Amino acid sequence: xxxxxxxxxxxxxxxxxxxxxxxxxxxxxxxxxxxxxxxxxxxxxxxxxxxxxxxxxxxxxxxxxxxxxxxxxxxxxxxxxxxxxxxxxxxxxxxxxxxxxxxxxxxxxxxxxxxxxxxxxxxxxxxxxxxxxxxxxxxxxxxxxxxxxxxxxxxxxxxxxxxxxxxxxxxxxxxxxxxxxxxxxxxxxxxxxxxxxxxxxxxxxxxxxxxxxxxxxxxxxxxxxxxxxxxxxxxxxxxxxxxxxxxxxxxxxxxxxxxxx
Ligand code: BT5
Numbered sequence: 001x002x003x004x005x006x007x008x009x010x011x012x013x014x015x016x017x018x019x020x021x022x023x024x025x026x027x028x029x030x031x032x033x034x035x036x037x038x039x040x041x042x043x044x045x046x047x048x049x050x051x052x053x054x055x056x057x058x059x060x061x062x063x064x065x066x067x068x069x070x071x072x073x074x075x076x077x078x079x080x081x082x083x084x085x086x087x088x089x090x091x092x093x094x095x096x097x098x099x100x101x102x103x104x105x106x107x108x109x110x111x112x113x114x115x116x117x118x119x120x121x122x123x124x125x126x127x128x129x130x131x132x133x134x135x136x137x138x139x140x141x142x143x144x145x146x147x148x149x150x151x152x153x154x155x156x157x158x159x160x161x162x163x164x165x166x167x168x169x170x171x172x173x174x175x176x177x178x179x180x181x182x183x184x185x186x187x188x189x190x191x192x193x194x195x196x197x198x199x200x201x202x203x204x205x206x207x208x209x210x211x212x213x214x215x216x217x218x219x220x221x222x223x224x225x226x227x228x229x230x231x232x233x234x235x236x237x238x239x240x241x242x243x244x245x246x247x248x249x250x251x252x253x254x255x256x257x258x259x260x261x
Contacts, residue, residue: 001019001047001173001174002017002018002019004174005017005019005045005174005177005178005181006178007174008174008175008177008178008179009178009181009182010182013181013182013185014041014185015041015042015043015072015181015185016039016041016042016043017043017045017181018042018043018044018045019045019046019047020044020045020046020047021046021047021048021064022046022047022048022049022050022064023044023046023048023049023050023069024049024050024051025049025051025052025053025142026044026045026046026049026069026070026071026142027053027071027125027127027140027142028051028053029044029071030042030044030071030072030073030140031127031129031140033073034073034129034137034138034140035129038073038138039073039075040073040074040075040138040188041072041073041074041185041188042072042073043070043071043072043073043181044070044071044072045068045069045070045071045177046062046069047064047065047069048062048063048064048065048069049062049069050062052069052144053125053142054123054125055112055125055249056253060123060125060144061152061153061156061160062144063150065148066146066147066148066150066162067122067144067145067146067147067148067150067162067173068122068143068144068145068147068173068176068177068180069142069143069144070142070143070144070177070180070181071140071141071142071143072140072141072181072184072188073138073139073140074138074139074140074141074188074191075136075137075138075139076136076139076188076191076192077135077136078135078136078191078192079134079135079136080128080130080134080135080136081134082192083128083136083139083191084232084233084234085195085198085199085231085232085233086126086128086139086141086191087111087112087124087126087233087249088111088198088199088202088229088233089187089191089194089195089198089199089202090124090126090141090143090184090187091108091111091112091114091124091202091205092108092198092201092202092205093183093184093186093187093198094106094114094122094124094143094145094180094183095108095114095201095205096183096201097176097179097180097182097183097184098114098145098163098176100179100183101171101172101175101176101179102163102167102169102171102176103167103169104116104163104166104167104169105205106121106122106166106205107205107206107207108202108205108206108207108208109206109207109208109254109261110206110208110209110226110229110235110249110254111233111235111249112124112125112126112249114145115207115261116161116163116165116166116167117161117165117166118259118260118261119158119159119160119161119166119260120159120160120161120260121145121146121160121161121162121163121166122143122144122145122146123143123144124141124142124143124144125141125142125144126139126140126141126142127139127140127142141184143180145163145176146160146161146162146163147162147163147164147171147173147176148162148164148171149162149164149165150162158260159260163176195231196231199229199231199233202229202233203229206229207261208226208235208254209226209227209228209229210225210226210227211225211226211256211257211261212224212225212256212257213225213226213237213254213255213256213257214254214255214256214257215237215239215247215252215254216252216253216254216255217247217251217252221255222239223239223240223257224237224238224239224240225237225238226254227244230246233249234246234247234248235247235248235249235254
C-alpha cells in the first residue's frame with residue numbers, strides 16, 4: 001500500500017510517509033515520535049487502528065480495509081495561541097482533498113466532524129505539545145475517514161456513513177491518502193499566513209451555523225442557536241434567554257436540536 005500511495009505523489013514530495021497494517025492509534029504513535037524528535041512532515045497511516053481515538057476520551061472505530069486513518073506531525077514555529085484555528089484549517093483542507101478525488105464535498109459539523117447526508121463520514125483530532133513558554137514543540141493532526149461501506153457497530157449504525165455510500169463512487173484509498181498529504185502539505189506551508197482564507201472556507205463548509213443546537217457542557221444540555229464563528233474557530237451561540245457566548249471545542253460539544261446534526 002505504501003508504494004501505491006507514493007505512486008500518486010510527486011517524486012520530490014518532502015514528507016516522510018510511514019504505513020502500518022495495524023497501529024494502536026496513529027496520533028499516539030506520532031506523539032511518541034514527536035517526543036523522540038521526529039521531523040516536521042512525518043506522516044503515519046494505518047490500515048487499521050486498535051485504539052483509534054476521538055476527542056474527550058471517545059473512541060474512533062477503525063477496522064481494516066475500510067477507512068483512512070492518517071496523522072501528520074508538524075513543527076510550526078509559533079505560539080499555541082497562533083494555532084487556535086488548526087482544527088478548522090485541517091477540516092477545510094480535508095474537504096478539499098475529498099472533493100478533489102471523489103467530486104463530493106463533505107460538510108463540517110462544528111468543530112471537527114466531516115458530514116455526508118446528515119451522517120458522520122469522519123473526524124479530525126488535533127493535538128499540540130507545548131514548551132514551557134507556550135511555544136509549539138509539535139502538533140499532530142489526525143484524520144479518520146470511512147471510505148468503504150462497512151458493518152458499523154450497533155451504536156454507530158444511525159450516525160456513521162462511508163464516502164462510498166455518500167458519493168456513490170468506489171474510492172481509491174491510496175489516491176485519497178496521497179491527495180490528503182499534498183493538501184495538508186500546502187496547508188502547512190502557509191499555516192499562519194493563510195488563516196483568513198482557510199477560516200472563510202471552513203465557514204462555507206460548516207453546516208452548524210444558523211442551526212438550532214444543544215450546547216453540552218459537563219453533561220448539561222442547553223438549547224441555543226449557532227450564530228457565528230470567531231477567527232479562532234470559537235462558536236458564537238445565542239441561548240433561549242437571549243444571552244450570547246463564544247464556546248470553545250475544548251469545553252463543550254454540540255448536537256443538533258433533534259438529532260446528531
Ligand atoms: C473525532 O472525534 O471524530 C476525531 C476522530 C479522529 C480519528 C483519527 S484516525 C487517525 C488518528 N488517530 C487516532 O487515534 N485518531 C485520529 P469525536 O468528535 O470525539 O467523535 C468521536 C465519536 O464519533 C464517537 O464517540 C462515536 O460516536 C463516533 N464515531 C466513532 N467512530 C466512528 C466512525 N468510524 N465513523 C463515524 N463516527 C464514529
